[in-house]
Amino acid sequence: MKAIVTLGNGGYDRLLHCDVLRPVPGPDEVLIRVLAAGVNNTEINTRLGWYSSSVRTGTEDAAAAEQAAPTQKADGGWNAATPFPFIQGTDCCGVVIEAGRAADRQLLGRRVLVRACMRPDGFSSHETIWMGSDFDGAFAEFVKVPASEAFAVNCDWSDAELATIPCAYGTAENMLHRAALRAGERVLVTGASGGVGSAAIQLARHRGARVVAVTSHDKAEAVRQLGCETVLDRSADLPAVLGEGSIDLVVDNVAGPHFGVMPKLLRRGGRYVSSGAIGGPIVSFDIRDVYLKDLTLIGCTAWDEPVFPNLVSCIEAGAIRPLLAGTFPLARIADAQREFLRKQHVGNFVLIP
Incomplete structure (x- = not known):
């Protein structure tokens, strides 16, 4: 099958479009013919080794640095x-x-989404393995996953x-679920x-919350149409x-650099939740x-058990809508990631094998 093999930390030259062996599912696994695969920060960050403690800048600066002088990082992935x-x-x-032989055969012929964040020790543990970060993922014609x-x-x-x-909405739903966002x-x-x-x-709107969004001026109208109460420019005080x-x-x-204002915006007893730091991981506040406002800071990586079923229900009920920024053939993954890092889009780019 055709696939994109990431050879190591570094620039776009680390992405090789080539032939590899088609995976064979184990007893508890299914083989999926990939119809479409989304592009996310996490794939770029993993290629860059951005999760390493040695990286102190945001994704865009790290991408430029790795393209110029790639370095291998032993701790550059989700799980080191x-x-x-x-x-x-x-x-x-x-x-x-x-x-x-032990997998659910009712899945045969069904169109599916894969829950990429997997909890090998059960949902009482925060240990995770991620498709596409810890084992082979969907930048290929076929992928095998636990049924x-x-x-x-x-x-x-x-x-x-x-x-x-999966990744964007799963991450967002997990943050809102973990932070127990309530209507109003x-x-x-x-x-x-x-x-x-x-x-x-x-x-958040589906939960009945009022949303204040921060984005760039040129994307304000597109963001406002998602149902925001207020849309503010990211340069605003x-x-x-x-x-x-x-x-x-x-x-x-x-x-x-703008992290320090977030605790000030929160009411007493308010909550702050994060699952990323594209603007830079080192902050001051x-x-x-x-402590004087009794705030709760919540970090989110491991998806909780209700998260993915909630998303499937939202899709099937028409409660959310996809924001497809554009598609690229799988072989043009470098073009897709370059466009992603330009940050001129709203929503997600998708690769088609």
């Missing part, structure tokens, strides 16, 4: 070392074509539209035009515009804002 060479691809929409991680979806969305969902609360979403940010807006103590929950995957 990345198993190079391997096939990335966290988002998979596909059809089940084979099932192992328990393949979820049949009944809807009229295109394959590419469905492929925008006011939530601030940073990076609102990105895959996770735009998903968080829709899922947020405490001056919104008022200190005016937000119940901050959903932030940006971090970077006043810890007194945290």
